[in-house]
Amino acid sequence: MDKYIWLIPILPLAGFVINGLGRNSLSKSVIGFIGSLLVLVSFGLSLAVFFQVKSTGVAINVNYFTWFAVGALKFPFAFLIDQLSSIMLLIITGVGFLIHLYSIGYMHDDEGFGKFFAYLNLFVFFMLLLVLGSNYLIMFIGWEGVGLCSYLLIGFWFTNPDYADAAKKAFVMNRIGDLGFLLGIFTIIYVFGSIQFAEVFPKAATMKSGAGPLFIITILLFIGACGKSAQLPLFTWLPDAMAGPTPVSALIHAATMVTAGIYMIARSNIFYTLSPDTMEIIAYVGLATALIAALIALTQTDIKKVLAYSTVSQLGYMFLGLGVGAYTGAFFHVLTHAFFKALLFLGAGSVIHAMSGEQDMRKMGGLKGKIKTTFTTMMIGTVAIAGIPPLAGFFSKDEILAHAYAHSPIFWAVGVLTAMLTSFYMFRMMYLTFYGKFRGTHEQEHHLHESPPTMTIPLIVLAILSIVGGFIGVPEVLHGHHELAHFLEPVFHKSNEILGEHHLSESLEYALMGTSVVLALAAMAYAYVKYAKNGSVPVADTEERPALTSISYHKFYLDELYDLIVRKPLDWLSDFFYNIIERLGIDGLVNGIGRGTIETSKGLRLLQTGNVGFYIFIMVLGIIAVLLYSVFGLTKI
Amino acid sequence: MESLTNTMHAVPLNHYILLSTIIFAIGVMGVLIRRNAIVIFMSVELMLNSVNLLLTAFSVYRGDATGQVFVFFIMALAAAEVAVGLAIIVMIYRNTNSIDINVLNRLKW
Amino acid sequence: MSTFYFIAFLSIFFSILVISAKNPVHSILYLILTFFTFTIHYILLNAQFLAIVNFIVYMGAILVLFLYTLMLINLNKESEPVKPFMVKIAGVFGGGILAVAVASSLKLIGASNPVLLQNPDLGLVKNLGKVLFNEFLLPFEISSVLLLSAMVGAVLLATKEKEPKAA
Numbered sequence: 001m002d003k004y005i006w007l008i009p010i011l012p013l014a015g016f017v018i019n020g021l022g023r024n025s026l027s028k029s030v031i032g033f034i035g036s037l038l039v040l041v042s043f044g045l046s047l048a049v050f051f052q053v054k055s056t057g058v059a060i061n062v063n064y065f066t067w068f069a070v071g072a073l074k075f076p077f078a079f080l081i082d083q084l085s086s087i088m089l090l091i092i093t094g095v096g097f098l099i100h101l102y103s104i105g106y107m108h109d110d111e112g113f114g115k116f117f118a119y120l121n122l123f124v125f126f127m128l129l130l131v132l133g134s135n136y137l138i139m140f141i142g143w144e145g146v147g148l149c150s151y152l153l154i155g156f157w158f159t160n161p162d163y164a165d166a167a168k169k170a171f172v173m174n175r176i177g178d179l180g181f182l183l184g185i186f187t188i189i190y191v192f193g194s195i196q197f198a199e200v201f202p203k204a205a206t207m208k209s210g211a212g213p214l215f216i217i218t219i220l221l222f223i224g225a226c227g228k229s230a231q232l233p234l235f236t237w238l239p240d241a242m243a244g245p246t247p248v249s250a251l252i253h254a255a256t257m258v259t260a261g262i263y264m265i266a267r268s269n270i271f272y273t274l275s276p277d278t279m280e281i282i283a284y285v286g287l288a289t290a291l292i293a294a295l296i297a298l299t300q301t302d303i304k305k306v307l308a309y310s311t312v313s314q315l316g317y318m319f320l321g322l323g324v325g326a327y328t329g330a331f332f333h334v335l336t337h338a339f340f341k342a343l344l345f346l347g348a349g350s351v352i353h354a355m356s357g358e359q360d361m362r363k364m365g366g367l368k369g370k371i372k373t374t375f376t377t378m379m380i381g382t383v384a385i386a387g388i389p390p391l392a393g394f395f396s397k398d399e400i401l402a403h404a405y406a407h408s409p410i411f412w413a414v415g416v417l418t419a420m421l422t423s424f425y426m427f428r429m430m431y432l433t434f435y436g437k438f439r440g441t442h443e444q445e446h447h448l449h450e451s452p453p454t455m456t457i458p459l460i461v462l463a464i465l466s467i468v469g470g471f472i473g474v475p476e477v478l479h480g481h482h483e484l485a486h487f488l489e490p491v492f493h494k495s496n497e498i499l500g501e502h503h504l505s506e507s508l509e510y511a512l513m514g515t516s517v518v519l520a521l522a523a524m525a526y527a528y529v530k531y532a533k534n535g536s537v538p539v540a541d542t543e544e545r546p547a548l549t550s551i552s553y554h555k556f557y558l559d560e561l562y563d564l565i566v567r568k569p570l571d572w573l574s575d576f577f578y579n580i581i582e583r584l585g586i587d588g589l590v591n592g593i594g595r596g597t598i599e600t601s602k603g604l605r606l607l608q609t610g611n612v613g614f615y616i617f618i619m620v621l622g623i624i625a626v627l628l629y630s631v632f633g634l635t636k637i
Numbered sequence: 638m639e640s641l642t643n644t645m646h647a648v649p650l651n652h653y654i655l656l657s658t659i660i661f662a663i664g665v666m667g668v669l670i671r672r673n674a675i676v677i678f679m680s681v682e683l684m685l686n687s688v689n690l691l692l693t694a695f696s697v698y699r700g701d702a703t704g705q706v707f708v709f710f711i712m713a714l715a716a717a718e719v720a721v722g723l724a725i726i727v728m729i730y731r732n733t734n735s736i737d738i739n740v741l742n743r744l745k746w
Numbered sequence: 747m748s749t750f751y752f753i754a755f756l757s758i759f760f761s762i763l764v765i766s767a768k769n770p771v772h773s774i775l776y777l778i779l780t781f782f783t784f785t786i787h788y789i790l791l792n793a794q795f796l797a798i799v800n801f802i803v804y805m806g807a808i809l810v811l812f813l814y815t816l817m818l819i820n821l822n823k824e825s826e827p828v829k830p831f832m833v834k835i836a837g838v839f840g841g842g843i844l845a846v847a848v849a850s851s852l853k854l855i856g857a858s859n860p861v862l863l864q865n866p867d868l869g870l871v872k873n874l875g876k877v878l879f880n881e882f883l884l885p886f887e888i889s890s891v892l893l894l895s896a897m898v899g900a901v902l903l904a905t906k907e908k909e910p911k912a913a
Contacts, residue, residue: 610741611739612738612739612741613668613669613672613738613739613833616668616669617669617836617837617840620665620669620840620841620844621840623844624840624843624844624847627844627847627848627851628847631847631850631851648750648860648861649859649860649861650859650860650861651852652750652751652754653861654848654852655849655852656754656757656758658844658845658848658849659758659845660757660758660761661844661845661848662841662842662844662845662848663758663761663762663764663765663841664761664765665837665840665841665844666765666837666838666840666841666842667764667765668837669833669836669837669838669840669841670765670833670834670837670838671765673770675770675812675815675816675819676764676765676770676773678812679764679773679774679777679812680764680765682777682804682808683761683764683765683777683780686780686781686784686804689784689796689800690784690787690788693787693788693791693793693796693869694791694861696793696868696869697791697792697793697861697868697869698859698861698862700864700865700868702868702869702873702874702877703877703881705793705795705796705868705869705874706874706877706878706881706882708796709795709796709799709874709878710882710885710886710889712799712800712803712804713889713892713893714889714892715803715804715808716803716807716808716893716896717892717893717895717896717897718896719808719811719812720811720896720897720899720900721896721899721900721903723811723812723815723900724899724900724901724902724903724904725903726815726819727815727818727819727903727904728903728904730819731906736819
């Protein structure tokens with residue numbers, strides 16, 4: 001099996017090359033077929049690798065060649081497939097395949113069909129590189145590559161300036177994080193003299209807890225993760241990233257790329273375990289992100305924006321999990337979130353498709369009977385994300401919350417509050433979209449139709465996964481075995497040993513679960529009463545909103561705040577540099593030199609009288625000077 | 638002739654050098670203060686001859702005939718130089734109707 | 747011995763007259779006199795060959811050429827505009843400094859042995875001819891080429907330009 005591992009990333013790359021070169025000559029069905037099939041084959045290979053790792057329990061390390069070497073420092077091009085990366089492989093290729101399939105239907109009428117599939121394949125390639133790399137450098141290649149693809153796909157409809165701006169915003173914000181990541185890698189090289197996971201982690205494990213270098217490394221890597229995984233204060237790019245086509249939002253900005261930060265931290269878990277201060281920071285950042293994003297999501301009217309903030313909020317959850325040491329829980333949540341968030345995005349895409357491109361929920365409503373499959377699957381996703389048992393979200397969210405409680409009950413309280421808000425805004429979205437009366441135009445109503453099978457099949461598959469996905473991690477309290485935790489044990493072994501088990505009594509755990517479930521159900525009921533039964537609709541943009549609603553609707557004015565504290569001073573500084581330093585200083589200097597040369601030349605030109613006698617006189621003086629020098633100057637030596 | 642040269646034995650070499658220097662300096666002054674191209678040319682000849690005299694004096698002083706051969710070459714060169722130089726002056730006169738070197742002030746931009 | 751100083755005085759006197767005479771023709775005549783004193787210097791140094799050559803080539807050929815040119819240009823009147831006084835002062839000053847500089851460098855070197863004629867045959871035609879046609883044969887031949895080219899050049903320069911043919 002080891003021999004074929006290189007095929008896993010190479011196949012999507014081949015798809016990128018074929019589709020990219022043939023985007024104008026190949027027919028749409030051929031392009032869609034090639035793009036999807038290659039990812040499917042990758043998925044098959046990933047499955048084989050997964051089962052090999054599962055059965056043997058040994059990580060596969062494949063070394064291809066030494067990329068380059070600087071002195072004693074070697075940078076091999078090598079893949080590492082352990083429990084963690086094998087699951088990531090399955091998510092990327094599996095969900096990726098479903099989304100490819102979905103895109104065939106969704107993008108069918110788009111002119112850039114070939115380009116779209118080429119980008120998608122390229123994204124899958126880079127994402128696979130990110131998780132397969134056996135050192136930080138390979139990971140960084142993938143990390144940058146997915147950033148590039150994200151940029152390309154957000155700006156896919158680049159003729160719209162807003163979309164192009166959103167793409168630039170995403171790229172720039174990611175760069176901030178990437179710089180942190182890069183500095184983190186440099187620090188790792190400096191401290192450990194290697195970037196190979198296999199060499200760095202054992203060395204790190206011998207350091208003592210709270211060591212200075214580890215704190216620096218973890219903070220820098222966390223900044224990188226903040227950018228990629230949309231955490232405070234770098235999260236505002238993700239909602240704007242919804243400018244891209246919906247399958248992109250599902251694949252890149254919900255299921256895979258944004259979880260790269262969590263993957264990276266989970267991969268480097270030993271660093272974080274030994275750096276409790278960073279853990280604390282991560283927990284706070286995650287919690288704040290989760291809460292703020294959830295508050296913003298409460299009042300959004302764009303169906304994709306709701307999902308985008310929901311994604312940010314869930315990512316915050318995952319970081320909370322990492323921060324309180326629940327690596328397995330966080331990763332479990334990555335897995336389940338990939339299922340139900342991809343499902344919700346694809347469902348939203350299906351709704352938008354049915355509504356002829358309309359994204360505003362105020363113009364929807366009553367779609368329940370018209371697009372049954374979409375409604376059913378989306379409902380499953382909503383229930384799953386709301387954390388209602390026995391669907392997937394409940395188990396993963398509950399595991400994080402339990403760890404949070406063990407760490408500090410306040411974390412737990414805020415977490416549960418967020419979960420309640422999540423439940424509310426998700427059901428609000430569902431009721432606004434599918435219940436009540438239709439609020440769109442007649443033309444839209446006339447066109448309402450269920451999506452083609454290539455779109456509904458992925459929905460159904462993901463819905464099934466959202467239902468059963470949670471059962472791989474049933475906690476022991478509920479008489480499960482938590483298979484995922486056992487499977488991932490080798491990866492987190494050291495960290496778990498240091499952190500120790502959290503000890504909550506069985507009754508307390510039941511109480512915690514019960515509380516969160518009851519609150520989620522209550523929020524759902526409130527949403528039902530407000531939006532489904534009373535049929536209230538968010539006000540139009542022209543009308544006044546209550547103050548609190550307005551703050552939430554305007555995203556806490558965070559964009560405006562960043563504008564004020566980052567862009568304005570930069571503009572001012574640029575103005576200063578342009579007008580004072582550049583125009584007066586540098587231009588003045590350069591022009592001054594030129595003008596000075598001209599003026600002195602004008603003066604010196606008069607010296608050249610053209611009078612031969614004068615020249616001879618000067619020459620004689622020169623000869624005298626040389627003579628005096630050669631006679632007196634030399635004898636003195 | 639023999640007796641004449643013997644009377645010269647007491648003249649120090651420095652005095653020959655001084656004489657040449659003075660004549661040379663007079664040549665330089667002539668170049669500097671005159672505007673007539675032909676007179677300037679004559680001043681140059683004066684300088685040339687002062688060097689010839691010095692070379693001969695050195696040659697006798699060192700008992701080496703090479704110095705006098707050099708003088709011979711310088712004379713040949715001077716003859717050539719005068720031929721060309723005077724031709725140039727004639728050309729200048731033909732073109733500008735003057736041999737005043739102040740007229741030749743075109744060596745400027 | 748006093749002959750040398752007398753002749754030297756004459757040399758300097760006549761050369762000053764060369765540069766100070768208003769009329770160029772007078773200048774040339776003074777220059778002839780100066781060169782004549784030089785010939786006497788050569789004789790005093792027993793450089794007989796050079797004395798003869800100086801007499802023939804310089805006084806006979808070159809200065810006649812000067813005179814001839816002057817006649818061609820017809821500039822024997824005192825038409826030369828006078829340079830400003832300051833320029834003259836500056837010129838004399840410059841030349842003077844040059845003389846002082848060289849003279850003072852002599853003091854530094856300090857060598858002042860009398861010029862002694864070690865070999866009476868040194869400046870004779872026979873001796874010089876041997877040196878010239880043994881060691882300096884090649885330069886001698888080349889100087890003949892130089893003279894030829896100078897002649898060609900002088901003729902080229904001095905001939906009137908033909909009117910350019912209408913193309």
